[in-house]
Amino acid sequence: MRGRLRRLLVGAVVVGATGIAAPTIGATTAPAAPAASPAAPAPARATTAATSYDAAGTPEHRVQRRDKCGPVLRKPSGRRWRCSFVDNFGKKELDRSRWIIQHTAKTGFKTGRTCYRDSPDNIAQRDGALVLTARKGRWINCRFGPRWLRTKFTGGMIGTKGKFSQKYGRFEVRMKFPEHQTGGVHGGFWMFPVEATYGPWPHSGEIDVAEWWSYDHTLVLPSLHFEGRDPDVDSGWDCRVEDPDVFHTYTLVWQRARMQFLIDGTACFTTTWEPDHPLRAPQPFDHRFSMILNVGVQDQGLSARTTFPAELLVDYAKAWR
Numbered sequence: 531m532r533g534r535l536r537r538l539l540v541g542a543v544v545v546g547a548t549g550i551a552a553p554t555i556g557a558t559t560a561p562a563a564p565a566a567s568p569a570a571p572a573p574a575r576a577t578t579a580a581t582s583y584d585a586a587g588t589p590e591h592r593v594q595r596r597d598k599c600g601p602v603l604r605k606p607s608g609r610r611w612r613c614s615f616v617d618n619f620g621k622k623e624l625d626r627s628r629w630i631i632q633h634t635a636k637t638g639f640k641t642g643r644t645c646y647r648d649s650p651d652n653i654a655q656r657d658g659a660l661v662l663t664a665r666k667g668r669w670i671n672c673r674f675g676p677r678w679l680r681t682k683f684t685g686g687m688i689g690t691k692g693k694f695s696q697k698y699g700r701f702e703v704r705m706k707f708p709e710h711q712t713g714g715v716h717g718g719f720w721m722f723p724v725e726a727t728y729g730p731w732p733h734s735g736e737i738d739v740a741e742w743w744s745y746d747h748t749l750v751l752p753s754l755h756f757e758g759r760d761p762d763v764d765s766g767w768d769c770r771v772e773d774p775d776v777f778h779t780y781t782l783v784w785q786r787a788r789m790q791f792l793i794d795g796t797a798c799f800t801t802t803w804e805p806d807h808p809l810r811a812p813q814p815f816d817h818r819f820s821m822i823l824n825v826g827v828q829d830q831g832l833s834a835r836t837t838f839p840a841e842l843l844v845d846y847a848k849a850w851r
Contacts, residue, residue: 550632550639550689550722550822599848603700611850615694615821618846619660624653624688632687632824638675642716644685644826645672652686659843662686662825664708664715666838685717685826686842695724695818700850701739702781703823707774708840713745713831715840719780719847721819728814733757735814739791740769740780744840745831747774752782752791752799756814758806766791766799777845786812821847 595602599613617628624631631653632639632646640646644664654661664685672679703719718741728734736755743749753765771778771793781792791799803811825842 550630550637550687550691550820599850603850611700613848614696614699614851615690615849616846617848618658619655619844620658621655623655624660628690628693629688630691630693632689634679635673638673639687640672640674640679641685641824641826642828643679643681643683643832644828645670645674645679645681645683646687646824646826647684649684652684653688659845660688660823660847662688662717662823662842662844664717664825664827664838664840666827681827683827685824687822687824687826689722689820689822691722691724691820693820694849695820696849696851697816697818698784698786698851700781700783701821701848702779703740703847704777704779704845705740705823706777706843707742707747707750708744708825708842709775710744710837710840711747712835712837713743713833714827714829714836715744715825716742716828716830717825717842718742718750718823720822720824721782722822723814724818724820727817728809731755732759733809733814734817735819737782737784737789737815737819739782740793742774743828743830744836748772750774750778750780750793754789754801754803754815756803756805757809758804764801764803766801769793769798777843784815786816789815821849823847 597613599616603611605611617625631648633648634640634646651665652663664683666682667684669680669682672681705719707717708715719739720741721737721739723734726734732755738751738753741751741753748770750769750771751765752769769791778794783790788800788802790797803815805811805813823844825840
């Protein structure tokens with residue numbers, strides 16, 4: 531199974547012209563414009579009060595500190611993480627001041643056999659959660675760049691490119707994957723550079739915080755993609771959950787020379803990186819990246835047993851600096 535995933539990771543170049551991610555290798559499209567200023571987070575929630583007792587047993591009033599992201603988090607140094615982005619997906623529709631939608635026919639971007647669409651069938655909000663849905667339907671001709679993809683499969687992808695991007699910090703989503711244990715469905719939480727500073731993919735980097743394939747459904751894989759990567763070293767093969775179809779938190783703590791990936795607050799993969807010459811660490815992970823969420827359809831394991839629709843639900847997406 532790992533061998534199949536290694537081949538997939540080495541060859542998984544996304545195809546696109548503009549939009550959420552960068553062009554495919556060899557494309558002549560100019561690099562995307564830098565991201566705009568971060569979107570303003572939602573209003574802060576009220577603080578909550580608690581009762582504690584001093585050494586003499588006398589009650590004292592204590593207020594738990596909160597910011598726009600929720601309870602204030604502390605770095606190992608004791609300093610505060612400062613909330614820079616939050617979406618709790620509490621509205622009836624996607625907040626387009628924070629997200630852009632990937633639409634293959636407009637951006638020329640696809641993954642696998644998926645035609646991404648700006649449709650409530652693929653992107654919706656329900657009961658306080660973002661719902662991204664991969665579907666199988668009638669045959670369609672889906673234009674991507676100068677070519678056409680003939681497919682039965684559509685999916686949902688959103689990203690913060692042009693709305694929010696950040697270099698270094700803490701990034702987290704709480705999400706659950708589809709209830710699938712057969713192949714063909716693929717999705718997750720990942721990050722992509724807003725500019726091709728060091729060249730086309732993978733030279734400028736890619737950070738997969740929580741990538742999931744239905745044919746190995748307990749593996750929620752963090753990976754770094756760059757020129758010179760080793761799939762055995764630069765992916766977190768021990769990052770597994772027994773029940774990916776219930777909500778878990780998936781977190782990246784990105785420092786200048788180290789990245790740590792956590793599931794439900796417990797680290798499962800910590801890594802550094804060594805890019806090929808002429809780059810030197812911390813390159814190519816020393817510039818701004820945007821956040822991406824998606825679910826779609828891949829050839830790996832796809833069969834008549836693969837059931838649709840397949841839903842990926844996200845409770846929140848947050849970032850701190």
